[in-house]
Amino acid sequence: MKWKANASRTIWIIGASSGIGLALSEQLLKQGxxxxxxxxxxxxxxxxxxxxxxxxxxxxxxxxxxxxVQKAVQRVQKCFGHVDTLIFNAGICEYIDDGDVKASVVEKVINTNFVGLANVIEAAKPLLKAHSGVQIAAVSSSAAFLPLPRAEAYGASKAAVSYFMHTLRLAMQKKGISVNVICPGFVKTPLTDQNDFDMPCLISAEEAAEQIIAGLQRDKREIHFPHRFTRFLKLLSALPLGLQQRLTGSLVKA
Ligand SMILES: NC(=O)c1ccc[n+]([C@@H]2O[C@H](COP(=O)([O-])OP(=O)(O)OC[C@H]3O[C@@H](n4cnc5c(N)ncnc54)[C@H](OP(=O)(O)O)[C@@H]3O)[C@@H](O)[C@H]2O)c1
Known part of the structure; x- marks a missing residue:
């Protein structure tokens, strides 16, 4: 359900200490x-x-x-009693170079980005009492749209997040709870400051936060941005795999 104009919401942001999560926290607090x-x-x-x-x-x-996570839920319950919008934004990115798979890296990335989401959603049940307008949102990535170079672990974790959330919606919508999936392109944050390649259509964390808030206000199922980048990736993902992988191989320089 769309946010009511000028009404204050109770929002829990997990992964709020830097980058997109910090910009989201600042803007939402500023909005009251x-x-x-x-x-x-x-x-x-x-x-x-x-x-x-x-x-x-x-x-x-x-x-x-x-x-x-359980302790954090108790703290939020003590502060506010309930949550209208939960935004799971916590995430890490580690690349796999030259196909040199390290199971420990895959485990770490999946544990934070995907299992972490399940940990939070399970623990948050008492906060998400079904009332009209409750939202559960997760920050996935446009990397989930198609296989990208070196993203074996990160892309798989985000594909899992997107699949999980789109599936969860099927059950949650019967309870009147919305499920929103957020798929940013490249955003300048401490996470991407480590990237050693040119990032096409890079936007600021503040711009990303604005796009996310606008999408949640309208209760969009999938919030993706910037469109000039994410629409291009969606188009690529519709191509035959061979052609797609020839093009993506040169999109992000390894
Ligand atoms: N930047 C991009 O281009 C981009 C693109 C697509 C998707 N994303 C996604 O956007 C989200 C935010 O990333 P960002 O770019 O803003 O990076 P960031 O500045 O590094 O922020 C990551 C946030 O996640 C938190 N976090 C990481 N591991 C955690 C853990 N185990 N428990 C609790 N919190 C944890 C960090 O807090 P602590 O370290 O203090 O715990 C921090 O607040 C991530 O899910 C990322 O995958 C980013």
Whole structure:
């Protein structure tokens, strides 16, 4: 369901300490919403919380640790009682070079980006009491649209997030809960600052946050941006695999 104009929502952002999550927290607090913010590092969150003492709740957690997620849920419950919109944004990116698969890397990336999402959704049940307008959103990636170079672990984790969320919607919509999947292109953040290749159509974290909020306000099932990049990837994904992989091989230089 679309957000009611000028109504304050209670929003929990997991992965709020930098990049897209921090920009989302700043913009939502500025707009007057109540925002619970989670991450392992809480320094930045504490600073932001100080500026909006009546609207914020800092709930530290490591999404790979179910006990710590449970504690964060209890903290959010104590602060606000419930959540209208949950945004799972926590994520890490590690590449696989030259097909040299490291199971430990795959495990770490999948544990944070995908299993972490399931940990949070399971623990958050008491916060997400079905009432009209409840949303569960997860930040996936446009890397989930098609296989991209070196993204064996990261792309697989995000493809899992997208599949999981689109499937979860089938059950949740019967309960009146919306499920939103967010697929950004390249966004300038500490995560992408480590990339050693040219990133086409790179946008700022602030612009990404604006796009995400606009998409959630309209309750879009899939929020993808910037369109000039994500539409191109969607087009590529519709091509025969051989042709697609010849083109993507040169899209991101390995
Ligand atoms: N930047 C891009 O181009 C891009 C594109 C598509 C999708 N995305 C996705 O967007 C999301 C945000 O990424 P970003 O680019 O803004 O990167 P970022 O600045 O590195 O932010 C990642 C956030 O995830 C949190 N996080 C990581 N591991 C965690 C854990 N185990 N438990 C709790 N929180 C954890 C980090 O907090 P702590 O380290 O403090 O825990 C941080 O707040 C990620 O899911 C990423 O995959 C990014």
């Amino acid at each position: 919403h109540k925002v619970a913010m989670s991450a392992r590092r809480t320094g930045k969150l504490g600073e932001l919380a100080g500026e909006y003492p009546d609207q914020e709740c800092v709930a530290p957690c490591d999404v790979t640790d179910r006990e710590s």
